[in-house]
Amino acid sequence: MTDWQGKEQKYFLRTVNRVPVVLVRGEGMHVWDDEGREYLDFVGGWAVNNLGHCHPVVVEAIVNQSHTLLQASNQFYTIPQLQLAELLVEHSCLHRVFFCNSGAEANEGAIKLARKYGKLYRGGAYEVITTMQSFHGRTLAMTAATGQEKFYLPYTPLPVGFAHVEYDNVEAIRQATTPNTCAIMLEPVQGEGGVNVPHSDYLKEVHCWCDQQDILLILDEVQTGIGRTGTLFAYEQCGIEPDIVTLGKGLGGGVPLGGILASEKAAVFEPGDHGSTMGGNPLACAAGYANLKFILENNIPQHTMQVGQYFFARLMELKQEFSFITEVRGRGLLLALSFDSPIAEEVLLSCCKRGLLVNRVKPDALRFMPPLIITEAEIDRAIEILNGVLREKG
Numbered sequence: 001m002t003d004w005q006g007k008e009q010k011y012f013l014r015t016v017n018r019v020p021v022v023l024v025r026g027e028g029m030h031v032w033d034d035e036g037r038e039y040l041d042f043v044g045g046w047a048v049n050n051l052g053h054c055h056p057v058v059v060e061a062i063v064n065q066s067h068t069l070l071q072a073s074n075q076f077y078t079i080p081q082l083q084l085a086e087l088l089v090e091h092s093c094l095h096r097v098f099f100c101n102s103g104a105e106a107n108e109g110a111i112k113l114a115r116k117y118g119k120l121y122r123g124g125a126y127e128v129i130t131t132m133q134s135f136h137g138r139t140l141a142m143t144a145a146t147g148q149e150k151f152y153l154p155y156t157p158l159p160v161g162f163a164h165v166e167y168d169n170v171e172a173i174r175q176a177t178t179p180n181t182c183a184i185m186l187e188p189v190q191g192e193g194g195v196n197v198p199h200s201d202y203l204k205e206v207h208c209w210c211d212q213q214d215i216l217l218i219l220d221e222v223q224t225g226i227g228r229t230g231t232l233f234a235y236e237q238c239g240i241e242p243d244i245v246t247l248g249k250g251l252g253g254g255v256p257l258g259g260i261l262a263s264e265k266a267a268v269f270e271p272g273d274h275g276s277t278m279g280g281n282p283l284a285c286a287a288g289y290a291n292l293k294f295i296l297e298n299n300i301p302q303h304t305m306q307v308g309q310y311f312f313a314r315l316m317e318l319k320q321e322f323s324f325i326t327e328v329r330g331r332g333l334l335l336a337l338s339f340d341s342p343i344a345e346e347v348l349l350s351c352c353k354r355g356l357l358v359n360r361v362k363p364d365a366l367r368f369m370p371p372l373i374i375t376e377a378e379i380d381r382a383i384e385i386l387n388g389v390l391r392e393k394g
Ligand SMILES: *Cc1c(COP(=O)(O)O)cnc(C)c1O
Pocket: 101, 102, 103, 104, 105, 107, 135, 136, 137, 138, 187, 191, 192, 220, 221, 222, 223, 224, 248, 249
C-alpha cells in the first residue's frame, strides 16, 4: 500500500473509491501526477474545468481578486458578483439570479422558491416531480429528490414532497401531477444517471404541461449548463424557456460556485427568505466572471458542438469495431460509451495506465466530460488509447 492510500484509510470518512493517482498539477487538457506522469484529462474535474486546467484568464482573475477582496458577505454589494449576475442574466432567458456554493445548494434554493410559489399561487402546493435515474445532489432533501435508491435508502426517513417518475415519459408526469404539485425538476440530459438523452420533444411537452397546469419547470443544468452540451444552456436546444435553471460545476471555472436563475414569474423570494454566507463571494465570482466572459467571447459552446459531433462520430467507429460496445450516447461534450457487461472499471484503470483519465458512470458505461477547449487531435489521441485498451479486452 502506498503512503497516500494509507493516509486515506486512516484519516477519511469512506465516501469514494479513488483511482490510485495523486494529481499535483494541471494545464489545459492535461494533468500530472506526483511521479511526473502526464494524463489527457477526459474527466475535467467532474465536468467543471470547462476552459481546461488553470486557464490563464481564470488564474489571472483569481490572483488579482485574492489581492483585492476575498469575502465581504451579502450585506454589501461587490463588483465581481454584479458583473457575473449581469452576464448570466443577459445571456439567458431568465431575469434574476442568486449565488451559492454548489449544485446541491442551488437545487435546494430552487425547491424553496418553488414551494413559496406554491404557497402564494397554488393553494399551498409543495410537491416536486423528479425523474428516475436523476441526480440532484447530496443534501438530505436532494437525496430525496434524486430518483436513485442507492443515494437515499441509507438515510430514511426523508424530507417529504418528492415524487419520482420515469424519465423521458411525459404521460408519467401528467399522471403524477396532483393539486399538491408546485414544480417539475429535470435534467435536460441526465448526467450521473448514465448520460441519458430524452427524445427531442420531451422538454417541450413537459414545458407545455407545466404552462397548462401553472406549475414551475425547474431545469437542473448543474452539469449541462455553461456550454457543456454545445449551447450556453441545454434548454436552448429544446426551444423552451424554463422558469428556473440551476447551475454549479462549470460556473466557477474550477472554484466552488453555484447559482439559481429565475424568471420574473418565479422570482418570489423576499429579503430574508434565503441566503448564504459565502455564496457569491468576490473570489468565486471573479473566477466565474472571467470564465463565462471568455466562454461567450470565444464561442466556446459552438466549438463544443463541433468537436462533440466529431468525438461522437469517432466513438461510433469504436462501436463498429468492438461488438461488446452497445451504445454511444450524449450531447456536446457530455458523452458515454456503454458495454454489454460491467467492464467499465477495468477499462478505466487500463486507460489510466496509458495516460487517459475517464469516468465510470455505470458499471457498464464510461462517461467523457473533457474541458470544452479540447481539439480534434486530442480526441484522436484518446480514441487511440481507448482502441488499444478495448483491443486487449476483445
Ligand atoms: C453534480 C450535480 C449536482 C450536485 O452538484 P454539487 O456541486 O456536487 O452539489 C446536482 N445536479 C446535477 C445534475 C449534477 O450533475
